[in-house]
Amino acid sequence: MRYSAGHKAETHDRILAAASKKFRAGGIADVGIAGIMADSGLTNGAFYAHFASKDDLIRQSVVETLEEQRRAMLSQLPDHDLRALVTDYLSPGHRDSPEDGCPSAAVLAEIGRGPAGLKQAYRDTLAPTLELIESLVTGDQATAHARATAIFAVLVGTMQLSRAMADPVEADAVLESGIEAAVSLAA
Amino acid sequence: MRYSAGHKAETHDRILAAASKKFRAGGIADVGIAGIMADSGLTNGAFYAHFASKDDLIRQSVVETLEEQRRAMLSQLPDHDLRALVTDYLSPGHRDSPEDGCPSAAVLAEIGRGPAGLKQAYRDTLAPTLELIESLVTGDQATAHARATAIFAVLVGTMQLSRAMADPVEADAVLESGIEAAVSLAA
DNA sequence: TGTACATCAGTGAACGCGCGTTCACTGATGTAC
DNA sequence: TGTACATCAGTGAACGCGCGTTCACTGATGTAC
Secondary structure, eight states, X not given: OOOOTTHHHHHHHHHHHHHHHHHHHHOSTTOOHHXXXXXXXXXXXXXXXXXXXXXXXXXXXXXXXXXXHXXXXXXXXXXXXXXXHHHHHTOHHHHHOGGGSXXXXXXXXXHHTSOHHHHHHHHHHHHHHHHHHHTTSOSSHHHHHHHHHHXXXXXXXXXXXXXXXXXXXXXXXXXXXXXXXHHHTTO | OOOXXXXXXHHHHHHHHHHHHHHHHHOSTTOXXXXXXXXXXXXXXXXXXXXXXXHHHHHXXXXXXXXXXXXXXXXXXXXXXXXXXXXXHTOHHHHHOGGGSXXXXXXXXXXXXXXXXXXXXXXXXXXXXXXXXXXXXXXXXXXXXXXXXXXXXXXXXXXXXXXXXXXXXXXXXXXXXXXXXXXXXXO
16 A cells, blocks of 8 residues: 555654664564564564664664653753752663663663674764763863763663662662762762 | 593583683674584584583573682782772773673673573672672771672773774773772772 | 556565574493403 | 493584565555546
8 A cells, every 4th residue: 555655754763663672671682673573563574675784773773762862861850960860760660671771771782792883873872961961960071071971881880780680679779879879970 | 532531521611611702702692502612622512411501501601700700800909909900990901802801791781681590690609709899998888888889880881881982082081981980989 | 537557665475594402423432241 | 351332522414493684576545648
């Protein structure tokens, strides 16, 4: 059948959203195209009308998810409060819903092993998020940038560590240690 | 042919060492048994005389590599200097040789998605390493433990972030920001 | 106004390939008789 | 002392399966005549 204007763009976005969830839930290497397409309500073959390859999908998915994360951070933080941001990020809810959570916590190590184009796209799209954190931190620009980078590293490392704890009490304690550390790094 | 006593244990260790390198270099999901066996100088079929399954290998490999890392940290740190440990961990050499580096920086997110047995083994084997960091940190036991956990999270998060930077200058700057942050978290 | 055709998003089977795992077999050795 | 056999680490082909990717085809629609 012929489709209305914008239909293809909608399908593209739907595939991207399904891929983003699956990549965050299961990692990039372990997630296949057939499953992503099934989650999008489509079959295998339609994939290549929308993306050049799995690598292309990965890049677009990472970029889109990082932008979405930045928009969410912006809208939830009208008060410029670092502790609020950190507490929200290092919450049990975020830990237990990786499919809706931070892409960096889910696939940063895989990006580090990926092609240069993916790494470049990651860096460029993450930059505004780091600037957002930078604006919540004291010190001149260079100091603030370094502090924001380190805070982001605590958030990601702490989330991964908490997710790796089998014991829920210990997993919560890991989050708490990360919150105090991240806040203390701001000044 | 029949083999000398201890031969099988040597082969087992050789497979474990090959797997450890490959998992750290390429992630767990993307590394196959055939490649590990080839690197060990053996063929596919011999694998199941040494390990019950790939999951079994993963668990043993993670445990062995964590223990090795702790031994290395101990031997390189007779002076109880946190800055030395942190600078060594967040060095360009470590970043550029993941196959010989920290298993947590390479596969922590994958462990978080793994079976409960793997997570339990990770936690139990990581504990002495965290205690080692704890001994380099001020505060009562609970505080020191929280600080050590957060320092470990900065190390892992910073290493992953540095590896994801395509630009070497920026990658080095990420390491620097992590060093200062980790040291400042000690007190 | 009615009909033939071009368009194109999506279908679904097939491609070659590598995965984890199984298994019948090899062959050098220590041991039993 | 010499020979037959049990042992067992390792071989290499095969299993079913799912991967990323390709492609001939479908079929509803807008458009041209």
